[in-house]
Amino acid sequence: MGAVHFGQPWYLLGLIFPVMLLWFTWNRTGRRVTLPMDEGAAPADRLLRGALNVAESLTPLSLGLAIILLAGPQKLDAPKTKRSLTNIQFCVDISGSMTAEFGDGTRYDAAMQAINSFLDYRTGDAFGLSFFGNNVLHWVPLTSDTTAFRCSPPFMDPKRGNVPSWYNGTSIGKALRACREVLVSREEGDRMIILISDGYSSDLSGGQDEEVARLLLESGITMYGVHVAEGDVPGTVVNIASATGGEFFAAGDPGALDAVFQRIDEMQETVLEKVKAEYVDNFAPWCWAGAVLLALHVLLQFFLRFTPW
Secondary structure: OOOOEEOOHHHHHHHHHHHHHHHHHHHOOOOOOOOOOOOOOOOOOHHHHHHHHHHHHHHHHHHHHHHHHHOOEEEEOOOEEEEOOEEEEEEEEOOHHHHOEEOOEEHHHHHHHHHHHHHHHOOOOEEEEEEEOOOEEEEEEEEOOOHHHHHOHHHHOHHHOOOOHHHOOOOHHHHHHHHHHHHHOOOOOEEEEEEEEOOOOHHHOOOHHHHHHHHHHHOOEEEEEEEOOOOOOOHHHHHHHHHOOOOEEEOOOHHHHHHHHHHHHHHOOOOEEEEOOOEEEOOHHHHHHHHHHHHHHHHHOOOOOOOOO
16 A cells, blocks of 8 residues: 555644544543442453543544545556547538539538548547638637537538628638648647548649648648549649648548548547556545444444443
């Protein structure tokens, strides 16, 4: 058993009182009972007197245990491991082309359903959600509470006409720069962007893709992407993903989209960090000792105590 540690050790000064009570119990004189007549000499019985002192000592001992509990006994817990946090920013295209049919719904519907499924794979990470067209809207801040994600799809669904006209284009470069600013504000954990789009972005031409890739790489951000449309994936976004250590996938149907998200989860492995040992509350042994003392005290009151006459 290791050394006992206390969260509030100054309470232990109160142990002076039960120690004084114990000293008084074992060193006092008097309390003799003379029978059968007054003024008679009481026989000396050291064994009986010792037993009575032990019984009366249970009260100050119980007080001492109560003071120890107030002091907050603690023990050193064994070192554990915890999941290393990954900050994942979803960047979802809401341009008009995302209303095209894709399985039983639209490309936007399939993308949001796949995101909600992905959240279950990555329990413990922090997620953020940004929508983009020609402008960027950060809809859900980075959080480990995924409730907001599951409620998000109807509000920015381009098919419902909820999206303002200035979001109808596709500016992937602007969106990635905006998501980078969100992620660099988080000092703890890894950083990842998952881009979901179905089109080509003109703001990545003329070497702008290399500039965006450099910014993401310098910020320690890995980019993965999913192209939710038929045809080849635009080379510019492939270059960005590759330069940051990620990958860009083509998903021609909803089933393939789910498989892509599973693949991303497998590629970005969960990292476990070893956490140093910490002090944790250790009330149990002291509470059990107190319960035993109180039970003995009550039991001994039936036959081992001074008679009050």
